[in-house]
Amino acid sequence: MVPMSSETQTLTVVVAEDFIPVRERLVAKVAEIPGVSVVGETATVPETIARIRALKPDVVMLDWSLRGGTGLDVLRQMRAEQMRSEVIVVTNYSFPEYREKALAAGAHAFFSKSRQIPEAMAMIRQMAASPS
Numbered sequence: 001m002v003p004m005s006s007e008t009q010t011l012t013v014v015v016a017e018d019f020i021p022v023r024e025r026l027v028a029k030v031a032e033i034p035g036v037s038v039v040g041e042t043a044t045v046p047e048t049i050a051r052i053r054a055l056k057p058d059v060v061m062l063d064w065s066l067r068g069g070t071g072l073d074v075l076r077q078m079r080a081e082q083m084r085s086e087v088i089v090v091t092n093y094s095f096p097e098y099r100e101k102a103l104a105a106g107a108h109a110f111f112s113k114s115r116q117i118p119e120a121m122a123m124i125r126q127m128a129a130s131p132s
Contacts, residue, residue, distance in 0.1 A: 011128040012057040014040040014085075016048040016074065018067045022113070026061060026090070029121055035128040045069035049077050057085050059124060062107070064091035064098055072098075075105035086127070090120050 013030050015038060017023035027038050039055050042048040044067040052060060052074075060078075064071040071089055078085065086108040091098070094112035102110045111120040 009035070011036045011059060011124070012039045012055065013037070013059045013061060013124065014042065014048070014051050014055060014057040015061045016042045016051075016066060016071070017061075017063040017090075018043040018065065019063075022063075026117075029117070030061065030124060033121065033125050033128055036124060043067055045073050048074050052078065052083055052085055053081070056083075059127060060085045060087045061120070061124075062087050062089050063113075064089060064093045064102070071107075072101055072105055075102060075107060079106050088120055088123060090117065 013036060015023055015026050015030060017026055023041055027041060030036055031038050039057055040051040042051050046068055048066065062071045062074055071091070075087060078087070087106065089102045089107045089110045090113050092113050099110040109123055111117065
């Protein structure tokens with residue numbers, strides 16, 4: 001279960017995606033979910049790590065390919081710093097070996113951007129609906 005932000009009982013999300021049109025669509029879709037607030041948007045590995053540190057979101061929607069590295073770099077840094085955000089990887093690089101690496105590094109889920117965005121949104125909707 002995801003520990004929701006205690007003050008408002010709102011599930012907070014950071015969206016990390018380097019391609020602006022895709023990021024805008026993901027942010028819009030996430031923002032439509034009741035009880036969810038997008039608190040940050042990022043495009044690079046360093047920016048993503050800094051936002052997670054500063055904002056402590058409940059969920060990070062993480063692209064595999066970011067400027068300055070990969071989602072795996074972010075996951076590894078999150079693990080090293082014991083960051084508690086749940087990570088949902090959404091990527092066009094939905095190869096089995098990437099899925100295995102992401103899940104082994106601590107991702108909660110791994111979805112294809114081209115085929116599984118509805119499933120990723122359903123997961124966030126379920127997280128928002130679950131009491132902490």
